[in-house]
Amino acid sequence: GAVVSQHPSRVICKSGTSVKIECRSLDFQATTMFWYRQFPKKSLMLMATSNEGSKATYEQGVEKDKFLINHASLTLSTLTVTSAHPEDSSFYICSAGNQETQYFGPGTRLLVL
Amino acid sequence: QQQVKQSPQSLIVQKGGISIINCAYENTAFDYFPWYQQFPGKGPALLIAIRPDVSEKKEGRFTISFNKSAKQFSLHIMDSQPGDSATYFCAARPSNDYKLSFGAGTTVTVRA
Numbered sequence: 001g002a003v004v005s006q007h008p009s010r011v012i013c014k015s016g017t018s019v020k021i022e023c024r025s026l027d028f029q030a031t032t033m034f035w036y037r038q039f040p041k042k043s044l045m046l047m048a049t050s051n052e053g054s055k056a057t058y059e060q061g062v063e064k065d066k067f068l069i070n071h072a073s074l075t076l077s078t079l080t081v082t083s084a085h086p087e088d089s090s091f092y093i094c095s096a097g098n099q100e101t102q103y104f105g106p107g108t109r110l111l112v113l
Numbered sequence: 114q115q116q117v118k119q120s121p122q123s124l125i126v127q128k129g130g131i132s133i134i135n136c137a138y139e140n141t142a143f144d145y146f147p148w149y150q151q152f153p154g155k156g157p158a159l160l161i162a163i164r165p166d167v168s169e170k171k172e173g174r175f176t177i178s179f180n181k182s183a184k185q186f187s188l189h190i191m192d193s194q195p196g197d198s199a200t201y202f203c204a205a206r207p208s209n210d211y212k213l214s215f216g217a218g219t220t221v222t223v224r225a
Contacts, residue, residue: 004156006156031211032211034211034212034213041218041220042217042218043202043215043216043217043218044157044202044215046212046213049211049212091154093156093157095156097211097213098211099211101145101147101159101162102147102159102211102213103159104149104156104157104158104159105156106155106156107154107155107156109154
């Protein structure tokens, strides 16, 4: 299957700082990238959809100023959690999709102290 | 409102047994139905997927059965192994949107 990588895999930061998570589609022609958040023992919650060179589309209830998404190239999307707070602690997962299917990255565990 | 309903929430099966997970949907525009397997602390991995023009698809020990008229699809794990212990998510999406709607997930535990 296709490889979607995420970096970092884990990050611990202090409250008030910003954290950037990178998502790369390594061998898959993705037309769209997605960002999800997953709480323990829960399903995946879609945060936003992004396409290369255009603004991300955020799901209802997701603060776009808090979760900044940049999709600079076909294979790279970044999620920046700005002014992180403890309630932003979660498992963030990106995915890359096209008309055929969708592959997920390994996830990033964010802990905000 | 969850567009894809998944059951059971969890199941325990003996090694060698069959695990069956069911999903139901309402949106008739859905035309792609993947299943993902997720281990703790990892991202979901695409396991197997089906489109509504076929009623069954098998890959190794994993089989999807699809019933278009009932708007239901299921995953069967044959000869379940302890390594199959994971959370399984069904999902669906329409042809004109790449956004997946996920089920709530099923935690499968295979006892040796």
